[in-house]
Amino acid sequence: MNEVWLSTAYFGPVRYFQEIRQARKVTIEAFESYERQSWRNRCRILTANGALDLSIPIAKGHSPGQPIRDVRIDYRQGWQKLHYRSIESAYRHSPFYEYLLDEFREYWEKPCRFLFDLNLSITEKVIRLIRSETTVALTQRFEQPGFYGPNDFRYSIHPKKEKSTGIAPVPYHQVFIDRFGFVPDLSILDWLFNCFRT
Numbered sequence: 001m002n003e004v005w006l007s008t009a010y011f012g013p014v015r016y017f018q019e020i021r022q023a024r025k026v027t028i029e030a031f032e033s034y035e036r037q038s039w040r041n042r043c044r045i046l047t048a049n050g051a052l053d054l055s056i057p058i059a060k061g062h063s064p065g066q067p068i069r070d071v072r073i074d075y076r077q078g079w080q081k082l083h084y085r086s087i088e089s090a091y092r093h094s095p096f097y098e099y100l101l102d103e104f105r106e107y108w109e110k111p112c113r114f115l116f117d118l119n120l121s122i123t124e125k126v127i128r129l130i131r132s133e134t135t136v137a138l139t140q141r142f143e144q145p146g147f148y149g150p151n152d153f154r155y156s157i158h159p160k161k162e163k164s165t166g167i168a169p170v171p172y173h174q175v176f177i178d179r180f181g182f183v184p185d186l187s188i189l190d191w192l193f194n195c196f197r198t
Contacts, residue, residue, distance in 0.1 A: 003027060005139070005148045006157065007035075008068060008119040010056055011043035011187040015169065016157050017126060025135045026127075028120065029154045031142035033065045034058075038158055040068070041115055043187035046176055047090040051183055053159070054083045056115060071115045084108035087189065094175050094193040103129065104189075126188055129196070159185075 004023040008030075009016055016039070020026045034040065042055040057079055059072040087108075091097045103125065112118040120136075127134055145155045155161075169184035172195050 005152045005154050007040060007154045008116050009039040010041055010119050011122055011189050012039050013185045014188055014191050017188050019153055020134050021132050023134055027137045027139055030069055030138040032068050034068050034071045037160060045090050045187055046174055046183050046190055054086055069116045072113060073115055075111050080108040091193040096196040097193045100192055100196060
């Protein structure tokens with residue numbers, strides 16, 4: 001596959017990065033309106049109590065239809081500490097947690113003003129870690145869903161939609177697999193902490 005189109009995502013799900021890995025180029029949507037309850041400001045991890053969504057709070061004053069690149073993160077709620085503690089509790093016994101933790105620590109310690117910038121930095125770091133040679137670009141204008149054809153996944157990779165990208169989830173070992181069985185579509189953090197190879 002030459003190119004895929006994706007929305008921005010906070011530690012996107014495994015299939016988000018499966019699409020990236022299979023493409024030579026990924027183009028991230030930079031001109032859409034912010035969409036609530038999507039992977040844009042949340043990720044899903046697996047804890048001892050089951051799947052847990054971690055959401056980044058958005059600063060008050062944003063309006064429906066606000067450009068994604070203008071969405072500011074609200075740091076008054078202490079979300080970074082909550083995310084870090086939840087991830088540590090869920091993955092501290094996974095094989096690669098200690099090895100990879102320092103790669104991501106900055107995202108839970110340093111503030112980043114805009115959600116889009118935070119997500120782009122995370123996505124580029126994960127691409128480097130999985131040793132993908134995929135290049136990253138940003139859209140130059142907004143186009144309607146489906147405009148880019150069958151490789152347009154901007155709105156199909158979504159926590160509340162069942163539409164498949166055509167890639168079946170490949171089971172891998174998860175920390176709580178004995179308790180819940182394999183849980184697909186978790187954050188790429190789940191795969192990295194459980195399956196990363198140096």
